[in-house]
Amino acid sequence: MTAVLDRPAARTRGVFLPHGVGFAGISAAMVAVLVAAGAPGPLLPIYQAHWGFAPSMLTLAFGVYAFALLVTIPVVGSLSDYVGRRPLMISSLGLDLVAMVVFLLSPSIEWLIVGRIVQGVATAAAxxxxxxxxxxxxxxKHKKLGAQMTSMAPLAGLGIGALYSGLVAQFASDAAFAVWLVLVVVMVLATAFAVFTPETATRKPGALASLVPRVSLPPQVRRLYATTVPGIVSAFMLMTLWMGLVPVVLVSVFQVHSPIVAALAAFVVFAVGTVASATTSGVRPHRLRLLGTSGITAGTVLFVGSIGAHALPLIWVAALVTGAGIGAAFAGTTRGLVPEVAPHERAGLFTAIYVVGYLGMGVSAVVAGPVAGVVGAATMASWFGVITAVVALGGVIATARLNRK
Structure with a gap:
């Protein structure tokens, strides 16, 4: 791998936290952003029962979030390379706080969708x-820990968000209000913490030009990046599956109506993914990507089999296998790509990773809703699983071929 040295950050005036404290706090803030992103899933059926909107609105509310991310990331994804990390962190966390307030006060599904759009923009910027x-x-002395956190935080955040929201939905009388009130407080704290975090990037001219929508991918990693795309897309499609479609499958196929069961299924996927990412730091990135895409393929086949056989226990096995696959694939992607780029190219690299991921998530979410209304949730989920498995299998082949060249 190519060794990359960090450039000195621009000096800023004010009182700031030590770098170690900043690392812990910003890592927690990154998890919090994804906790908030994972929280709506278990609440959507409750909103539907209260407001009486069409089932297709469930996946629309899920899909607009991904599309807001997709539209925003190419615009602001590289901005922090020019203006510094702090301004974008503070503004994005503040905007996520606005989204939490919209959720807290939403009187209808239309306002909920507005909140999801705002949340998508905020998450993209963050x-x-x-x-x-x-x-x-x-x-x-532990620079690899940074790359490890970038692969762990999204999975941990989504899992915690789903479990937290599901538990509240199971036991609280006004679940939505309780969920969003706590997250309002969390976002206030995260935004305040970002204010006192030291700057780590040197400002440079070209901020306005960087807002022209594009994906900036350094030439030295383009070939490697291309082989990671199927793994990224299939991993993000599984987020749609486990957070958006599995709750519907549990009701329609297995007659499971408890929100905590669907939340636990999503939690298992993301918790196992987090553990896989955290415990594989000694595994070579290439091997991790190969294992990850293989796990995604096998786990998704198991999920499709659970529907065909009406075997509820098989869903939990599929959750374990796919979770491990997602964690390994995403960890292998970030650990393989990040060390190959210069510090000022990192934001652009993460933009390229997230763009293809959220494209897969958004398209699959928006298409799945109407199709499920025509062919049924079980058939839709089965075909969704088959397509995801084929995409992941493409990742296995691409990664294996790269190793032979």
């Missing part, structure tokens, strides 16, 4: 800047 800052704030 994704690249927080990821780059976490890498740069990591202790000097």
């Amino acid at each position: 994704s690249s800047s927080l990821s780059a800052a976490v890498v740069e704030l990591a202790p000097e």
Whole structure:
């Protein structure tokens, strides 16, 4: 791998936290952003029962979030390379706070969709800047920990968000209000913490030009990046599957109506993914990507089999296998690509990773809803699983071929 040295960050005036504290705090903020992103899933059926909207609106509310991310990331993804990490972190976390307030006060599904759009824009702005800052704030003797956190935080956040929301939905009388009130407080704290986090990037001219929508991918990693795309897309499609479609499958196929069961299924996927990412730091990135895409393929086949056989226990086996696959694939992607780029190219690299991922998530979510209304949830979920498995299998082949060249 190519060794990359960090450039000195621009000096800023004010009182700031030590880098180690900043690393811990911004890592927590990155998790919090994804906790908020994972929280709506278990609440959507409750909103539907209260407001009486069409089932297709469930996947629309899920899909607009991904499309808001997709539209925003190419615009602001590289901005922190020019203006610094702090300004974008503070503004994106503040915007996520606005989204939490919209959710808290939403009187209808239309306002909920508005909140999801705002949340998508905020998460897009936060994704690249927080990821780059976490890498740069990591202790000097443990720089790999930064890249490891960027692969762990999204999975941990989504899993915690789904479980937290599901538990509240199971036991609280006004679940939505309780969920969003706590997350309002969390986002206030995260935004305040970002204000006192030291800057890690040197400002440079070209900020306005960087807003022209594009994906900036350094030439030296383009070939490697191309082989990771199927793994990224299939991993993000599985987020749609486990957070958007599995709750519907549990009701329609297995007659499971408890929100905590669907939340636990999503939690298992993301928790196992987090553990896989955290415990494989000694595994070579290439091997991790190969294992990850293989796990995604096998786990998704098991999920399709659970529907065909009406075997509920098989869903939990599929959750374990796909979770491990997602964690390994995403960890192998970030650990393989990040060390190959210069510090000022990191935000652009993360933008390229997230663009293809959220494209897969958004398209699959928006298409799945109407199709499920025509062919049924079980058939839709089965075909969704088959397509995801084929995409992941493409990742296995591409990664294996790269190793032979």
